[in-house]
Each structure stands twice: as structure tokens, then as C-alpha cells.
Amino acid sequence: MQEIMEKIKAKDPGEKEFHQAVGEVVTTVKPVLDAHPEYRFQKVLERLVEPERVIIFRVPWMDDRGEPQVNRGFRIEMNSAIGPYKGGLRFHPSVNLSILKFLAFEQVFKNALTSLPLGGGKGGSDFDPKGKSDNEVMRFCQSFMAELFRHIGADTDVPAGDIGVGAREIGFLFGMYKKLRNEFTGVLTGKSLNWGGSLIRPEATGYGCVYFAAEMLATRNQSLTGKTCLVSGSGNVAQFTVEKIIALGGKAVTLSDSSGHIFDEAGIDSEKLAFVKALKNVRRGRIKEYADAFPKAVFTPATSPGSANPLWQHTADCAFPCATENEINGQDAKNLIAGGIKLVAEGANMPTTPEGIDLFLEAGMQYAPGKASNAGGVAVSGLEMSQNSMRLHWPREEVDSRLQMIMKSIHKNCLNAAEQYGTPGNYLVGANIAGFIKVVNAMLDQGLV
Numbered sequence: 001m002q003e004i005m006e007k008i009k010a011k012d013p014g015e016k017e018f019h020q021a022v023g024e025v026v027t028t029v030k031p032v033l034d035a036h037p038e039y040r041f042q043k044v045l046e047r048l049v050e051p052e053r054v055i056i057f058r059v060p061w062m063d064d065r066g067e068p069q070v071n072r073g074f075r076i077e078m079n080s081a082i083g084p085y086k087g088g089l090r091f092h093p094s095v096n097l098s099i100l101k102f103l104a105f106e107q108v109f110k111n112a113l114t115s116l117p118l119g120g121g122k123g124g125s126d127f128d129p130k131g132k133s134d135n136e137v138m139r140f141c142q143s144f145m146a147e148l149f150r151h152i153g154a155d156t157d158v159p160a161g162d163i164g165v166g167a168r169e170i171g172f173l174f175g176m177y178k179k180l181r182n183e184f185t186g187v188l189t190g191k192s193l194n195w196g197g198s199l200i201r202p203e204a205t206g207y208g209c210v211y212f213a214a215e216m217l218a219t220r221n222q223s224l225t226g227k228t229c230l231v232s233g234s235g236n237v238a239q240f241t242v243e244k245i246i247a248l249g250g251k252a253v254t255l256s257d258s259s260g261h262i263f264d265e266a267g268i269d270s271e272k273l274a275f276v277k278a279l280k281n282v283r284r285g286r287i288k289e290y291a292d293a294f295p296k297a298v299f300t301p302a303t304s305p306g307s308a309n310p311l312w313q314h315t316a317d318c319a320f321p322c323a324t325e326n327e328i329n330g331q332d333a334k335n336l337i338a339g340g341i342k343l344v345a346e347g348a349n350m351p352t353t354p355e356g357i358d359l360f361l362e363a364g365m366q367y368a369p370g371k372a373s374n375a376g377g378v379a380v381s382g383l384e385m386s387q388n389s390m391r392l393h394w395p396r397e398e399v400d401s402r403l404q405m406i407m408k409s410i411h412k413n414c415l416n417a418a419e420q421y422g423t424p425g426n427y428l429v430g431a432n433i434a435g436f437i438k439v440v441n442a443m444l445d446q447g448l449v
Contacts, residue, residue, distance in 0.1 A: 004046065014098065017101075022049050024354065028432040035421075044440040044443060048440065052080060054097075055148075057072070059125055059144050061143045072126055073123070073124075073148065075123035076122050078101075078105060078107065079120050081442035082117055082438065084155055086118040086157075086158050092163050100124060102349075103349055107122055107378070109431065110371040111382075112435040112439050114375050114379045116382035122162075125140075129169065142172060145177050145180070146176065149177050153187055159188055165190075166281070174191060184196075186384070186388030200400050200403060202236060203240040205236065207376055208373070208374065208403055208407050209244075209322070210320075211407040216368060224245060224249055228316040230318070231245070231255055231319075232311055232321050232323040237322040238256075238347065242255070246269065252267065253267055254314060255276060257323075260300050262298065264298075272290070276290060309332050313335045319341050319344045321344070321348055325348065328353065333357075350370060366425075368431075372410050372411070375410055380402075380403055383399055417434040420433075421433055
């Protein structure tokens with residue numbers, strides 16, 4: 001296993017996020033490779049870590065001052081063994097090849113866990129939609145799709161949204177795809193309800209994360225009722241994580257963005273959450289305004305990257321990191337353990353560093369990796385694809401019921417795989433192994449391609 005990691009690092013130097021994601025999987029699937037020597041002979045790991053296709057392209061666009069701008073676009077088509085590539089587009093200045101490869105690699109396992117026929121991919125651009133006008137975002141999205149449309153399709157690659165890509169961006173991207181291909185097809189998910197979107201899709205990642213946490217607690221004869229929860233982020237995932245925590249009787253007391261975090265000891269109720277949704281989704285403001293509107297809440301500015309985040313120093317029962325990758329480092333993990341946290345369910349992708357994960361597991365905490373606990377978003381994207389294919393629109397209750405069933409199934413599969421390979425209760429090992437086995441068996445069935 002060490003030899004495999006050394007080869008990956010030599011071939012892709014500097015891609016630290018990708019190395020981290022691969023390293024986590026490689027170390028946990030060793031018992032599977034030991035039990036199945038044919039996997040080693042067929043070099044499934046070496047094949048799995050190599051993307052099937054990497055697309056990088058220039059994205060020129062005109063700003064409102066009439067000045068040309070140039071960004072870089074990406075699409076990583078990682079693995080299509082069990083279905084068309086599926087994964088979001090991220091528009092953020094931090095986007096680079098390493099981050100997208102890690103996200104695409106994680107997506108392969110996440111999509112496999114849903115039990116839906118979806119492969120894994122990811123894409124995006126270093127374009128920053130913050131501070132841009134609607135017309136600037138539209139011009140960028142149209143230029144981005146003018147290249148991407150050649151590589152995607154309803155049966156090939158179906159992108160969705162991610163950080164920086166919401167309903168506005170999906171609309172502009174879809175409009176350009178439709179114009180270029182002269183067809184109305186379900187090539188993007190996260191669409192508006194008026195033109196092919198699915199109910200529950202905006203809520204799905206947050207709702208699914210809380211459903212998964214509820215299943216975890218149920219194994220210890222507990223529920224979310226009366227539990228105090230720390231939630232990071234304030235975008236789509238965080239908002240609907242808080243909404244479902246409220247619905248299940250819990251109390252969320254924090255939210256954050258890049259400027260800092262708010263702590264509301266009384267709890268974020270439905271009225272306060274409505275304020276946050278208007279603040280972030282409509283006015284695109286900063287979370288500090290929450291403390292201005294609700295004076296009993298306290299705003300704490302963000303610390304420098306790499307230092308301990310004060311958000312994770314509050315006393316609580318459960319933690320839902322819903323912001324971005326590696327937001328919980330080793331010191332943050334120690335603070336969470338000291339603060340009484342017994343459960344961590346990841347709403348973001350890989351928000352905990354390897355040191356933090358080790359500390360959680362050593363402390364006997366219930367820890368759910370993002371590839372399991374945040375799979376609700378791609379699960380409902382898959383349901384949106386099904387509705388598009390059948391030209392149907394399912395009611396909210398049906399989609400929510402299917403989402404709950406999928407999250408229950410993922411939870412069960414993780415526990416079963418962990419039990420089978422000697423690490424009962426370890427959701428990290430269970431998620432990696434369950435997803436790995438499904439994907440590599442499909443790869444072997446299809447030959448050396």
C-alpha cells in the first residue's frame with residue numbers, strides 16, 4: 001500500500017488534497033485486498049486512482065466594464081463503471097486540479113453507496129461569483145458551457161452544483177447547453193422546479209446528513225431530540241442541516257462563513273433560519289449581520305487558516321461540519337472532544353484532517369465521513385435524473401421518503417461492511433469498503449478498459 005501511495009505522489013506531486021483522499025481509502029481497504037488477491041493482480045487500486053479523463057480549458061468572458069477576463073475550467077471524469085459520471089461544479093478561487101481530483105475520487109465512492117447507477121466526476125473553475133453582477137455570472141457561465149457541452153450529456157456526464165454554483169448558475173449553464181445542443185435533456189441536476197428540477201433537491205444534502213446522524217444515534221438508543229448541535233457554513237448544506245435538526249427536536253447554535261461564526265445560545269429557530277436564507281441566498285451578505293439582527297447572538301471573526309477554529313470550542317452534543325475541506329484540524333478535534341461532542345456527521349466533503357479523524361476514532365466517537373453522510377445530495381440528483389427520463393414530477397413526500405430510505409440503506413451498508421471486515425461501528429472503514437467493492441467488481445466485469 002505504501003508503494004502505491006509513493007507512486008501516486010511521484011506522478012502527481014503537489015496534489016496534497018488528492019493524496020489525502022486516496023491515502024484514507026488505501027489504508028482502509030487493505031483487508032479487502034488481502035481477502036481478494038484477484039483485486040491486487042488486476043491492479044484495481046492503481047486503475048481506480050487514475051481519472052478516466054481530465055479536461056482543462058480556457059474560459060474567457062467580458063465583465064461589466066467591458067474588460068476581458070480569463071479563468072480556467074475543469075472537468076474530472078473519474079470513473080464510469082456503474083453509471084454516467086456524476087458530480088458537482090465548483091466556482092471558487094481555490095479550485096485547482098488537486099481539489100477537483102480529490103472531490104471526484106470521493107464522489108466515486110459516495111455515488112456507489114447510494115445504490116443508484118452513478119459514476120463519479122467533479123468540475124468547476126477558479127472563477128469567483130462573489131461580488132459579480134448577474135450579467136457577469138451569466139456571461140461566465142455561457143463561456144464555460146461553450147466548452148463543457150462537448151464533454152457532457154444525460155448518458156455520459158451529468159454535472160450538478162457545488163460551492164459557488166446554485167440555482168442561478170445552473171440556470172445559465174443549462175440555457176447555454178440547450179441552445180448549443182438544440183435539445184432539452186436532463187444534463188444538469190439542481191434545476192429549478194419550473195423546468196425539470198426535483199422537489200427536495202436543494203434540501204437533500206443537509207436533510208440526508210441529519211437523517212444519517214439520526215440513524216447513528218438510534219444504534220445507541222438515542223435521538224436528536226434535545227441535542228445541541230454545532231453547524232459550520234451558512235450555504236445550502238448548512239441551512240437545510242439546521243432546518244432538519246430543528247424538525248427532529250435538536251438545537252443548532254452556530255453558523256459560519258469565511259468572515260467568522262455566530263453563536264446563538266438560545267438556538268437558531270425557524271424565524272432566524274429564514275433570516276439566514278434571505279441573507280445568504282438573496283442579499284448574499286455576511287453572517288455577521290445575524291448578530292446585528294439578533295443581538296443575543298455573538299459574532300467571532302475567523303482565525304488565520306490552519307489555526308484552531310473557535311466555532312468548534314463551544315460545548316455541544318453533535319457536530320455537523322458543512323463548510324469546506326479540512327476545516328477541522330487536530331486541535332479542533334481535541335476541542336470538540338473536550339466540549340462533549342459524541343457524534344460528528346460531515347455535511348461537507350473531507351472537512352476533517354487525518355489527524356482529526358484519528359482522534360475522533362480513538363475517543364470512541366460516532367464519526368461519519370462525508371462520502372456516507374452527505375450522499376443525500378447526489379442521491380436526489382439521481383432521483384431528479386429518473387424523473388427527467390420518465391418526464392414525471394414526483395411529489396415532495398415521495399422524494400423525501402426515497403431520500404430517507406437511501407440514507408438508511410447507506411447507513412446499514414456501512415455498518416455491515418465494517419462488521420464484516422473486523423471494525424464494527426467504524427463508519428469510515430465501512431463506507432470506503434462498501435463503495436470500493438461495488439465499483440471494483442463492476443470494473444472487473446467490464447474488462448481492462
